[in-house]
Amino acid sequence: MLLSVIITLMSCSSKKAVDEFYISNEEFYRGTNGLFLDFSQGTPPEQTLENNLLDVVLDLHNQGAYFLNGFVTLIFEKDFLCIVDASDECVDYAVVSPSNKQIQQQITNKQQQIVGLYKQLDMAYALPDNTDIGALQGQAKQLHDELLTLKRTVPVINPYKTQLISLEGKSFFMPEGEQDILRYQLKAKLLPSLKTVQDTPLVVTACYDYATTFNDEICIDTNMNALKTFTGGCKVTDLSSSGQGSPIVVERVNVHMLSESNDYVRPVFEMYVRNAGVGQVINKEKIESACSSQGLTKQDYNAVFLQSFMLSNAAYSYVFNGYDEKTGREITDTNDRDLFECSPNPLILQEGKDNYFRCSLKKGVQDETFSTRQASYDTPIQIELSYGYQIIQQKKIRIEKEKVY
Amino acid sequence: MQSKFFFLIGVFILLTSCSKYPQNTSIGGEEFRVGSEGIAVAFLDARNTYFSDEQMQLQLLIKNEGAYDYPQGKISLSGFDRNIMHLTAEELTLPALQGKNAYLAEGDFAVVDVSEDAPLTVNLGESYSTILQANVCYLYKTIATPTVCVVYNPLDQNICQPEQVGLGSQGAPVAVKQVSTETLRDRVRFTIVIENLGDGIVVQPSDESFAACPYGLQKSDSNIVRFSLEINGLDSPSCSPGGHTVHLNNGIGVFTCTFTLRGQETYTTPLKITLDYGYFSSFEQEVVIHNRFGSSSGMYTTTTGGLNSQGSPRGIVSGATSGHGENNATGTSDSEGNSSGCLCSATNMQRWGGCVCLVVDGKNYFCNEGKQVIKLMKKAGDVVHYKVIGNNVVACGNTANPTASCPFSAQMTIPRTLFIYGKTSDGRTVSERCNVQI
Numbered sequence: 001m002l003l004s005v006i007i008t009l010m011s012c013s014s015k016k017a018v019d020e021f022y023i024s025n026e027e028f029y030r031g032t033n034g035l036f037l038d039f040s041q042g043t044p045p046e047q048t049l050e051n052n053l054l055d056v057v058l059d060l061h062n063q064g065a066y067f068l069n070g071f072v073t074l075i076f077e078k079d080f081l082c083i084v085d086a087s088d089e090c091v092d093y094a095v096v097s098p099s100n101k102q103i104q105q106q107i108t109n110k111q112q113q114i115v116g117l118y119k120q121l122d123m124a125y126a127l128p129d130n131t132d133i134g135a136l137q138g139q140a141k142q143l144h145d146e147l148l149t150l151k152r153t154v155p156v157i158n159p160y161k162t163q164l165i166s167l168e169g170k171s172f173f174m175p176e177g178e179q180d181i182l183r184y185q186l187k188a189k190l191l192p193s194l195k196t197v198q199d200t201p202l203v204v205t206a207c208y209d210y211a212t213t214f215n216d217e218i219c220i221d222t223n224m225n226a227l228k229t230f231t232g233g234c235k236v237t238d239l240s241s242s243g244q245g246s247p248i249v250v251e252r253v254n255v256h257m258l259s260e261s262n263d264y265v266r267p268v269f270e271m272y273v274r275n276a277g278v279g280q281v282i283n284k285e286k287i288e289s290a291c292s293s294q295g296l297t298k299q300d301y302n303a304v305f306l307q308s309f310m311l312s313n314a315a316y317s318y319v320f321n322g323y324d325e326k327t328g329r330e331i332t333d334t335n336d337r338d339l340f341e342c343s344p345n346p347l348i349l350q351e352g353k354d355n356y357f358r359c360s361l362k363k364g365v366q367d368e369t370f371s372t373r374q375a376s377y378d379t380p381i382q383i384e385l386s387y388g389y390q391i392i393q394q395k396k397i398r399i400e401k402e403k404v405y
Numbered sequence: 406m407q408s409k410f411f412f413l414i415g416v417f418i419l420l421t422s423c424s425k426y427p428q429n430t431s432i433g434g435e436e437f438r439v440g441s442e443g444i445a446v447a448f449l450d451a452r453n454t455y456f457s458d459e460q461m462q463l464q465l466l467i468k469n470e471g472a473y474d475y476p477q478g479k480i481s482l483s484g485f486d487r488n489i490m491h492l493t494a495e496e497l498t499l500p501a502l503q504g505k506n507a508y509l510a511e512g513d514f515a516v517v518d519v520s521e522d523a524p525l526t527v528n529l530g531e532s533y534s535t536i537l538q539a540n541v542c543y544l545y546k547t548i549a550t551p552t553v554c555v556v557y558n559p560l561d562q563n564i565c566q567p568e569q570v571g572l573g574s575q576g577a578p579v580a581v582k583q584v585s586t587e588t589l590r591d592r593v594r595f596t597i598v599i600e601n602l603g604d605g606i607v608v609q610p611s612d613e614s615f616a617a618c619p620y621g622l623q624k625s626d627s628n629i630v631r632f633s634l635e636i637n638g639l640d641s642p643s644c645s646p647g648g649h650t651v652h653l654n655n656g657i658g659v660f661t662c663t664f665t666l667r668g669q670e671t672y673t674t675p676l677k678i679t680l681d682y683g684y685f686s687s688f689e690q691e692v693v694i695h696n697r698f699g700s701s702s703g704m705y706t707t708t709t710g711g712l713n714s715q716g717s718p719r720g721i722v723s724g725a726t727s728g729h730g731e732n733n734a735t736g737t738s739d740s741e742g743n744s745s746g747c748l749c750s751a752t753n754m755q756r757w758g759g760c761v762c763l764v765v766d767g768k769n770y771f772c773n774e775g776k777q778v779i780k781l782m783k784k785a786g787d788v789v790h791y792k793v794i795g796n797n798v799v800a801c802g803n804t805a806n807p808t809a810s811c812p813f814s815a816q817m818t819i820p821r822t823l824f825i826y827g828k829t830s831d832g833r834t835v836s837e838r839c840n841v842q843i
Contacts, residue, residue: 228620230622233538233689322840374620378486
């Protein structure tokens, strides 16, 4: 039954999934890939004649584990290339088509509704004698159909050099991650009369926001001074990981148990973060600017935000209050009820240095969860990061003057 | 003929009582004083795999596999996060259990239910795995009664000869392994070797150490055994180490006791050795609890949401979710702010049986304890009117007025973290943190 539903859902998606059958998302949260972006094989041609049309086709593939929304923009020298409209005439362009933006918002909403339905379906399978499964399947199929219809309303060839992208990440509903292609039709302009050949670069940039979620278990070691005879089931150890299905990786978590008093421990975590991808980390608030002529300033690079830090089934947490652009730091919230404090946020990644967030239980928190009058135990930890990411691909095109005999 | 028969019987008794090779058991029922077990605990019919929202319905099978009757003790559970597995934090009293005897060859047993305050809850990650421990602390006794040779005159070895007696186990985790006899003039000295044969830890048999067992147990409380020796007809011996307590090193302890003899005779006799101690054992069960709802955190990011736009609420009980924390369940969204549009997370339903939502400009927002950013198209410092609505609550409010009627209307300056409240019909307070941004 479950298999058939998943197959049904797969068949509704825009790309077919592989034949493998997955029952958990856990294995998708591995590796360091995010968006794959490249020119399709053979496009654009390496050389073309002036006043000639050329197709630029881009392959996009979300190879990470998270939903992806962002922009792709084509950058070229206006003296030699232009984007054409339906009648093959060069056109000016807006940065992003307003109508596309509206459609994109609708697509995003539909995706979110689908995610919600996935969760309900997931829940429905687990409950015995659940009669909602059929109805939920129907809703999921309908939403997928609507999503496809919406995607078809975005012109395949449009005169805008910046386009919105929205791709589902890997999950057991889409084990390979969503793939898409973007097409631009360009024209090589007439070369100046004295030029017979001109090399010109074609650069494509993708800017998107992405996330990293690190899940593991750590030991709350209550035997701080090693005097206890019964130490419990675990000992505090540092964690490591090779990737969480995204280019920014939490590669190590160092754990320290400090003494709050004789009766309580105060856990402190150092979470080491690294850019393991091929792209550039950018301010997640400015991904549209990054893919437009507005560009970014120096301080917009390498900022990774700690969105949340959760411990012990989310009973103890830190949640990011928001970014104060003036100070470049987190907004101070005096009503903050977080039991953990974390800094720095955002973390600015520096080359060749250890880059880490530090989260510690606030002083004075004396809950039974951290009491030394109990055995050591394992507890789940979750770290959520958010950031913008930019990747660039480029090709050189040679434009030749048409020979007239 | 009859007198000859009684003579033979008398000689036989005399010979056996003065045997050159003493037996290590001499009191009735000794055949049950074997083995190195004491109290054993097993997880009865326990599964390794559970799902979030389930009750574990744990039962412990507790057996007295030793030979000591009705030991006093307590059982506690550890090795798990109490925010996930809501098993009782109370210590369970060890049931009164008879030890092994002629009528109860396996020892007595009892089944104890472990109470749960709430079903299993896994909010983070796909699953939670741990090793559940049932820890039992109890006071136990080892009684060994080897037959020893008491010699008044060292030169007189006709009746029996003092020698080293090896023993196996006595139906208890700490065993008397060896008894050596040394004859002195009008005194006899016994050197006793004891050993912890069980898998647990020997605990000093004091009220303080027993109270500290197991979580507060320090190394200074461990490996201490109280002992006593007794020979019928003789006064209490003088022993070393003093205080009738011995420390075990690497599980082994040695002590000596010297008896002063009364009569000028050589004879064999049972030596009653009693060891008193506390004992701590831990029994384990591997447990994996799967999150039914999957790990959804961080799976969703939105571009246009901007700041804090990541993460859809996990485990929403009904209805789909849309960006920025907006509840967008088909047909249930209600701009008037009645409860039909307020959808509760599974966690809130489990914890409180209801929840509260925020309504701004006719849209319902599930705040998800601040994890969901509510992004409003406003400027910093703008005053925003909002409503608090509830699902399955009888009162709604904010920090200043937590128990007003539903829907509750107020205003706030943004951005801010807003705390909203509700009260369920059974009087529980429902709270929610709303992360309202511009």
